[in-house]
Amino acid sequence: MVAEEKGTISIHTENIFPIIKKFLYSDHDIFLRELVSNAVDASQKLKRLAAIGEFTGEMGELLVKVSFDKEQKTITISDNGIGMTADEIKKYINQIAFSGASEFLEKYKDKASDGQQQIIGHFGLGFYSAFMVASTVEIITKSYREGSQAARWTCDGSTQYEITEAERQERGTDIILHIAEDSEEFLDKWRLSGILTKYCKFLPVQVELEGEKINNTQPLWTKSPSELKDEDYIAFYKELYPTAADPLFWIHLNVDYPFNLTGVLYFPKVDNNFEVNRDKIQLYSRQVFITDEVKDVVPEFLMLLHGVIDSPDIPLNVSRSFLQADSNVKKINAHITKKVADKLAEIFNNDRKGFEEKWDSINVFVKYGIISDDKFFERAKPFALLKNTESKLFTLDEYKEHTKANQTDKTEQLVWLYSNDAQKQSSYIQAATKRSFDVLLFDHIIDSHYIAFLERHLEKTAFKRVDADLADKLIDKDVSIASVLSDTEKETVKEIFNKNIGGEGVALSVESLSPDDLPVTITLPEFMRRMKEMYATNSMGNMFGAMPDSKNVTVNANHPLIGKILAESNEATKTKLIRHAYDLALLSQNELKGQALAEFIERSVSLLN
Numbered sequence: 008m009v010a011e012e013k014g015t016i017s018i019h020t021e022n023i024f025p026i027i028k029k030f031l032y033s034d035h036d037i038f039l040r041e042l043v044s045n046a047v048d049a050s051q052k053l054k055r056l057a058a059i060g061e062f063t064g065e066m067g068e069l070l071v072k073v074s075f076d077k078e079q080k081t082i083t084i085s086d087n088g089i090g091m092t093a094d095e096i097k098k099y100i101n102q103i104a105f106s107g108a109s110e111f112l113e114k115y116k117d118k119a120s121d122g123q124q125q126i127i128g129h130f131g132l133g134f135y136s137a138f139m140v141a142s143t144v145e146i147i148t149k150s151y152r153e154g155s156q157a158a159r160w161t162c163d164g165s166t167q168y169e170i171t172e173a174e175r176q177e178r179g180t181d182i183i184l185h186i187a188e189d190s191e192e193f194l195d196k197w198r199l200s201g202i203l204t205k206y207c208k209f210l211p212v213q214v215e216l217e218g219e220k221i222n223n224t225q226p227l228w229t230k231s232p233s234e235l236k237d238e239d240y241i242a243f244y245k246e247l248y249p250t251a252a253d254p255l256f257w258i259h260l261n262v263d264y265p266f267n268l269t270g271v272l273y274f275p276k277v278d279n280n281f282e283v284n285r286d287k288i289q290l291y292s293r294q295v296f297i298t299d300e301v302k303d304v305v306p307e308f309l310m311l312l313h314g315v316i317d318s319p320d321i322p323l324n325v326s327r328s329f330l331q332a333d334s335n336v337k338k339i340n341a342h343i344t345k346k347v348a349d350k351l352a353e354i355f356n357n358d359r360k361g362f363e364e365k366w367d368s369i370n371v372f373v374k375y376g377i378i379s380d381d382k383f384f385e386r387a388k389p390f391a392l393l394k395n396t397e398s399k400l401f402t403l404d405e406y407k408e409h410t411k412a413n414q415t416d417k418t419e420q421l422v423w424l425y426s427n428d429a430q431k432q433s434s435y436i437q438a439a440t441k442r443s444f445d446v447l448l449f450d451h452i453i454d455s456h457y458i459a460f461l462e463r464h465l466e467k468t469a470f471k472r473v474d475a476d477l478a479d480k481l482i483d484k485d486v487s488i489a490s491v492l493s494d495t496e497k498e499t500v501k502e503i504f505n506k507n508i509g510g511e512g513v514a515l516s517v518e519s520l521s522p523d524d525l526p527v528t529i530t531l532p533e534f535m536r537r538m539k540e541m542y543a544t545n546s547m548g549n550m551f552g553a554m555p556d557s558k559n560v561t562v563n564a565n566h567p568l569i570g571k572i573l574a575e576s577n578e579a580t581k582t583k584l585i586r587h588a589y590d591l592a593l594l595s596q597n598e599l600k601g602q603a604l605a606e607f608i609e610r611s612v613s614l615l616n
């Protein structure tokens with residue numbers, strides 16, 4: 008027998024519901040997630056009781072049904088789980104749920120007023136989130152225990168509740184929400200189905216909306232990897248991201264100690280732009296969708312991956328800064344990072360060719376990981392590849408061997424040359440390869456950071472962009488080439504060139520280079536270029552960025568054209584030849600434009616005549 012009772016919910020705050028409603032949830036949708044999760048829990052509990060022999064009755068098919076009535080303005084969530092007795096309602100709903108709610112408010116009341124950003128916003132206030140959308144909530148429930156009396160509880164959002172006897176034959180619970188005027192938008196099938204598909208798609212007990220199945224109760228990550236084939240992983244990926252290309256490979260996570268973590272992470276096929284691929288990991292807690300903004304839960308570089316992480320050990324009712332410091336979150340981060348590195352190492356060791364084929368898709372990810380996480384760098388060292396302008400791939404050690412003999416300078420430093428634009432710098436690349444130097448290709452925005460990182464971490468190794476200096480000087484070996492011109496002649500060359508092309512920002516020199524090199528070469532020293540790039544991306548100051556372009560112009564004393572210019576007696580022809588040689592240097596750098604280009608063409612025609 009349920010004794011009729013009226014009572015006051017013991018809570019410090021006079022009326023907590025307006026506060027819950029107004030301040031704490033930016034996302035009212037989650038009431039449904041909370042109530043359906045409770046219904047699923049009640050069903051799971053019954054299964055567990057049956058497993059240990061405490062429930063011996065007929066279990067039937069466990070099912071959570073969501074329905075709505077537009078006329079009556081109600082939404083009902085029904086289950087055939089364990090149900091509650093009147094005493095249990097008092098204990099679990101009046102006391103526990105309320106104390107949970109009041110504790111929660113106590114913790115966040117200051118923060119609620121200065122904005123919701125501080126609170127992660129994905130936690131559950133459980134049962135009481137029903138009051139975000141309902142003016143009155145009714146529970147009609149009957150416990151699984153033999154001979155239980157059904158009970159009905161109602162509460163209108165004040166601190167007053169009422170418990171009475173109810174008519175209900177079957178075990179289980181109906182939660183009936185009498186929808187508030189400002190929440191009538193939820194009395195809509197599409198709205199409800201949208202919310203259920205988002206949050207309940209993978210719940211472990213069958214959920215139906217108006218008779219239609221919502222969920223896959225056994226999502227892939229809950230199964231054992233030994234039962235799964237590649238097709239299964241790919242099919243699940245397609246279920247998560249219907250429009251994405253097939254993933255490259257994946258990692259099945261499965262930990263139960265010292266924290267609980269399951270999931271599958273996929274390496275997507277990426278193009279060069281990694282920004283668009285963020286926010287693709289979905290976070291679940293016991294198969295309930297929580298969020299796809301995993302910024303504080305997963306290391307930044309891992310956000311380039313796709314897939315699902317399921318862990319009940321990630322605290323979700325805490326502020327963001329607390330979350331980052333949480334020891335479970337840290338352990339989870341470290342674990343995922345290790346697993347990702349192990350997987351990459353495994354592919355590299357077992358299938359180098361396959362790994363190389365994937366390198367274009369994974370290199371940004373690996374570089375990003377290396378830069379941002381020292382532990383990942385240690386693990387990735389053996390498989391972090393370098394690609395040269397001929398598309399050959401080397402590990403760091405292999406590349407060291409490859410370049411040691413020819414690219415060590417007089418101070419025993421290894422100089423690694425690179426191009427960030429093989430098209431634009433092709434004449435420089437050619438000049439370097441003519442001297443049997445190897446040139447790496449680093450053409451992604453992350454590469455300048457990656458280069459700086461490698462320089463700091465690799466011993467006696469420096470990087471130089473291939474156009475940073477004359478080919479012969481890129482690697483300073485202290486060998487000089489004999490000069491065709493005398494010192495006085497060189498001085499004269501310098502003078503006449505300065506007269507014609509000298510000016511602000513031009514540092515002119517005359518050097519004895521190979522006669523095969525261009526008569527005039529323009530270079531931007533590595534240091535200057537890096538400073539300019541740094542200041543260009545730094546909002547603080549613009550000292551170097553604002554400086555006029557300064558360039559080193561080198562005249563090749565050993566080139567036959569320079570001898571010809573020196574011997575030329577006609578001043579006009581001499582000027583023409585000097586300008587032309589200089590324009591050719593600009594042209595080889597793709598820098599000859601506009602009026603200068605027009606003049607160059609005109610002059611070329613006249614020189615041909």
Ligand SMILES: Nc1ncnc2c1ncn2[C@@H]1O[C@H](COP(=O)(O)OP(=O)(O)OP(=O)(O)O)[C@@H](O)[C@H]1O
Binds near residue numbers: 046086088089133134
């Ligand atoms: N459909 C249901 N069937 C049986 N018991 C229920 C049901 N819904 C709620 N309860 C009981 O009420 C309690 C309080 O629910 P509430 O959702 O507030 O908190 P919780 O589920 O324990 O935790 P959480 O805050 O994670 O949701 C539950 O622990 C459960 O004992």
